[in-house]
Amino acid sequence: MKGMNRRGFVRASAAVAAAAMTRPAIAAPAQDAPDSGRVRRFKPLGKTGWRVGDVSAGSGQRDPAVLNYIFESGINLIDTGFQYAGHEELVGKVLPKWRDKVFVLDKWDPPLVTATVTKSALLEALDVSLQRLNTTYVDCMMLHSIGHPRYGGLERIQNPAIYEAWDEAKRLGKVRFTGASSHGVRMIEDMNWGLDNNRFDLILIGANFLTHGAEPLLKKARAKGVGTIAMKTMTTYKSDLNIQALQNEQTNARQACLKWILASDLFDTLVVSMPNYDRVAEYLAVSGTTSLTARDERYLRTVAAAVGPRYCRPGCGACHGACPHGVPVADILRYKMYFEDYGEEKFAMQRYGLVPASTRPSRCAGCAAPCEAACPYGLRVRERLSEADRQLRFA
Numbered sequence: 001m002k003g004m005n006r007r008g009f010v011r012a013s014a015a016v017a018a019a020a021m022t023r024p025a026i027a028a029p030a031q032d033a034p035d036s037g038r039v040r041r042f043k044p045l046g047k048t049g050w051r052v053g054d055v056s057a058g059s060g061q062r063d064p065a066v067l068n069y070i071f072e073s074g075i076n077l078i079d080t081g082f083q084y085a086g087h088e089e090l091v092g093k094v095l096p097k098w099r100d101k102v103f104v105l106d107k108w109d110p111p112l113v114t115a116t117v118t119k120s121a122l123l124e125a126l127d128v129s130l131q132r133l134n135t136t137y138v139d140c141m142m143l144h145s146i147g148h149p150r151y152g153g154l155e156r157i158q159n160p161a162i163y164e165a166w167d168e169a170k171r172l173g174k175v176r177f178t179g180a181s182s183h184g185v186r187m188i189e190d191m192n193w194g195l196d197n198n199r200f201d202l203i204l205i206g207a208n209f210l211t212h213g214a215e216p217l218l219k220k221a222r223a224k225g226v227g228t229i230a231m232k233t234m235t236t237y238k239s240d241l242n243i244q245a246l247q248n249e250q251t252n253a254r255q256a257c258l259k260w261i262l263a264s265d266l267f268d269t270l271v272v273s274m275p276n277y278d279r280v281a282e283y284l285a286v287s288g289t290t291s292l293t294a295r296d297e298r299y300l301r302t303v304a305a306a307v308g309p310r311y312c313r314p315g316c317g318a319c320h321g322a323c324p325h326g327v328p329v330a331d332i333l334r335y336k337m338y339f340e341d342y343g344e345e346k347f348a349m350q351r352y353g354l355v356p357a358s359t360r361p362s363r364c365a366g367c368a369a370p371c372e373a374a375c376p377y378g379l380r381v382r383e384r385l386s387e388a389d390r391q392l393r394f395a
């Protein structure tokens with residue numbers, strides 16, 4: 001750990017969070033009594049029967065000891081997937097010790113799931129993931145990145161082989177529940193199809209205090225007993241580190257972003273990348289939040305002013321189709337975010353490398369930028385795309 005040691009950090013973060021909480025929510029189970037570095041609130045995860053902590057773990061770890069610390073802290077859902085290089089294997093190193101205490105949410109590799117993929121191919125891929133995870137079952141197997149034009153249209157998730165594979169996997173005891181994740185431009189449409197056709201037990205969607213439009217979908221999910229999980233909760237993730245006005249604050253804007261999700265009560269839980277002890281402690285410190293303080297709201301206003309004009313919202317498809325050259329605006333701006341805010345430079349450049357040359361921002365020169373006219377958030381899309389091309393292109 002860098003800087004403050006773990007205990008000191010936990011104490012400082014907990015003090016801030018305790019001051020921020022004005023009333024307790026659902027009582028945690030007795031074995032999870034409030035503690036400086038533990039999950040403080042548990043909620044039903046849809047109709048799964050699982051009581052999930054309000055703060056759950058995304059990927060990002062490199063060290064199995066961090067995963068053990070996460071689970072020792074009472075976090076009882078881990079979000080992983082085939083696509084997160086090496087993460088299933090890392091989870092597999094500690095999972096046997098925690099198997100009945102942790103809800104494992106896994107995902108097929110997005111390019112695998114097509115309109116023509118076969119049931120046997122899906123089941124084989126599931127077996128590979130089970131082997132990597134060092135377990136005989138996952139609690140939820142998800143379709144990953146639905147509503148994402150790169151991987152196909154709605155017909156992709158209408159493939160009956162998917163549902164035959166899920167049924168077979170459930171029958172064999174390899175999968176308990178099923179669902180889908182998305183932060184794509186057709187997130188709302190594809191998720192609605194899945195809900196209307198009773199295909200999902202859980203949905204995992206990109207949402208935070210700067211996104212809008214998912215509330216009816218979430219309401220429908222709740223009415224059907226479908227569990228709701230938020231991801232991309234941090235907007236640009238490292239935003240507070242780049243905002244001068246927040247440099248000397250005792251807490252940080254990342255916590256305020258998480259608290260907004262918790263206080264909204266729109267979700268059963270949220271998943272957030274927890275790469276190290278500091279981040280685990282920082283995020284646990286806001287567990288139990290049911291309302292925002294005036295200071296949280298001030299942080300969020302500061303973040304909105306700094307980030308809002310350059311932040312391409314997950315799940316927003318407003319400019320999709322506006323570009324006459326088919327430039328995948330939302331994808332490229334997301335890779336840019338990975339590069340400059342997440343510190344995932346290599347991954348961002350690899351993803352950008354998959355964008356065909358014919359649809360890269362070189363097409364923007366001399367264009368009247370109808371994409372900008374279509375953006376409800378006033379993003380200077382053309383300028384941001386040109387910057388992205390300079391950052392992400394291999395020399």
Ligand code: SF4
Nearest residue numbers: 323327364367369371
């Ligand atoms: S500025 Fe670029 S992304 Fe926007 S419409 Fe023109 S070519 Fe497409």
Ligand code: SF4
Nearest residue numbers: 312313316318319375
């Ligand atoms: S650029 Fe604007 S309109 Fe396009 S996806 Fe991003 S936020 Fe939505």
